[in-house]
Amino acid sequence: DVKVTQSSRYLVKRTGEKVFLECVQDMDHENMFWYRQDPGLGLRLIYFSYDVKMKEKGDIPEGYSVSREKKERFSLILESASTNQTSMYLCASSLVGTIETQYFGPGTRLLVL
Amino acid sequence: AQSVTQLDSQVPVFEEAPVELRCNYSSSVSVYLFWYVQYPNQGLQLLLKYLSGSTLVKGINGFEAEFNKSQTSFHLRKPSVHISDTAEYFCAVSDMIAGYGNKLVFGAGTILRVKS
Numbered sequence: 001d002v003k004v005t006q007s008s009r010y011l012v013k014r015t016g017e018k019v020f021l022e023c024v025q026d027m028d029h030e031n032m033f034w035y036r037q038d039p040g041l042g043l044r045l046i047y048f049s050y051d052v053k054m055k056e057k058g059d060i061p062e063g064y065s066v067s068r069e070k071k072e073r074f075s076l077i078l079e080s081a082s083t084n085q086t087s088m089y090l091c092a093s094s095l096v097g098t099i100e101t102q103y104f105g106p107g108t109r110l111l112v113l
Numbered sequence: 114a115q116s117v118t119q120l121d122s123q124v125p126v127f128e129e130a131p132v133e134l135r136c137n138y139s140s141s142v143s144v145y146l147f148w149y150v151q152y153p154n155q156g157l158q159l160l161l162k163y164l165s166g167s168t169l170v171k172g173i174n175g176f177e178a179e180f181n182k183s184q185t186s187f188h189l190r191k192p193s194v195h196i197s198d199t200a201e202y203f204c205a206v207s208d209m210i211a212g213y214g215n216k217l218v219f220g221a222g223t224i225l226r227v228k229s
Contacts, residue, residue: 033216040122041221042219042220042222043203045216045218048216058216092157094215097215099162099164099207099215101147101159104156105156106154106155107155
């Protein structure tokens with residue numbers, strides 16, 4: 001059974017803190033993605049990675065960075081958290097290819113106070 | 114760039130009634146379309162996808178969707194819903210990233226509320 005896990009289901013941080021969200025997949029997928037989900041806006045792509053140490057900006061990368069040191073792990077970093085980054089964060093992975101299904105983790109609900 | 118519009122933010126329906134969730138996409142030469150479902154407090158899982166071929170696509174849990182190129186639509190249907198179908202449904206279109214595969218562009222989501 002395919003599995004994408006995220007390090008925390010719920011997280012509360014203070015403004016200005018550095019925040020790490022971790023994602024691990026056990027399917028040997030090349031591609032990994034970070035999305036944020038907000039009511040009425042659906043999912044928006046923050047960053048994706050198509051290989052170890054490779055990353056590309058998505059549609060809303062401002063205020064975020066990522067790290068992929070190993071194939072199975074993709075980290076999202078909020079360098080200095082702000083209240084407008086309060087959101088649900090979803091990680092996904094897929095094989096390379098235009099028609100490949102993306103598999104999602106359960107999400108991390110982040111509250112920045 | 115591709116875009117997706119889900120025409121209803123919420124759809125209330127009684128149990129055992131039919132339902133249609135509407136999705137329109139921006140026109141493109143070739144298009145790959147997906148419906149994902151998110152149950153409460155869970156991540157997204159794939160319901161079905163259209164890649165090519167038959168315009169009627171069958172998915173899991175009795176759902177199906179019809180690809181209509183002239184209407185640029187990909188509406189999701191189920192003939193008889195259950196309480197357990199209560200969830201948020203996302204339509205998505207694949208947008209190619211040359212050399213890297215695809216990224217998904219999602220609609221805003223439709224919350225399906227099934228009432229007894």
